[in-house]
Amino acid sequence: MMSVPLYEAKAELFRLLGHPVRIRVLELLQDGPRPVRQLLAAIEVEPTGLSQHLAVLRRSGLVTAQREGSTVVYALAGGRVAGLLRAARELLTEKLTGQNELLDELLQDSTGSGTS
């Protein structure tokens, strides 16, 4: 039953995360479960678009949905999602910091650690 190589699964996971609206949803859900209405208010996207992105996240098992009366409440499925987002943030921070340092070097041209 090894149907899907792990690297395919990993690529698919990343592909699923590769959309701004889906990232925002996951970030909002990090602070706890939220009804669709609330996500909608926070995210600047049409209801239909949000539904579609939520469907993607649901199908992939990254979030869970629960109907509560007339609204539907979404929540993160498992704590590891937050860890992944944190890792991404750290990488981006490192990258941006690095760029700024490089920029500073180029502009100021007075660093002790010279390139040989």
Place this chain on the structure above:
Amino acid sequence: MMSVPLYEAKAELFRLLGHPVRIRVLELLQDGPRPVRQLLAAIEVEPTGLSQHLAVLRRSGLVTAQREGSTVVYALAGGRVAGLLRAARELLTEKLTGQNELLDELLQDSTGSGTS
């Protein structure tokens, strides 16, 4: 200069990682720098396709390229990339384990921890 919201950058980062060939490249580079030739031997992809994926990774700053004589050697740019891949692996492992447990429950129907 706040041109790009952080969540857009995050989404783009994930989108870049969302391809099996690019994942495989990054995984191979985790064990140290590798010439294109070696990646090509390991990955089952046409040379031209690999080049294109390497170009994507290069442009995004996730890897660096260095010509050494007649070959080009690629390397991971910064340790944080490995951390991101680890986080992804952990999430997938959790997800697969969870699925198996659920499957076992459904098949065996004899668990102590009943759902209320």
Place this chain on the structure above:
DNA sequence: TACGTAATTGCGAACTTTCGCAATTACGAT
């Protein structure tokens, strides 16, 4: 039952990504 709001689904047009072929650049050896 009929109405209003919440959320989802189906569908097609616009856009983006991917893939391989042909052409090109970069290097080392003859």
Place this chain on the structure above:
DNA sequence: ATCGTAATTGCGAAAGTTCGCAATTACGTA
């Protein structure tokens, strides 16, 4: 200079993604 191998780039066809409109489902209330 010419040849062979390593790697990249340009380009167009095929495949995949995204977006909004219209239609639908699910629920609460009059």
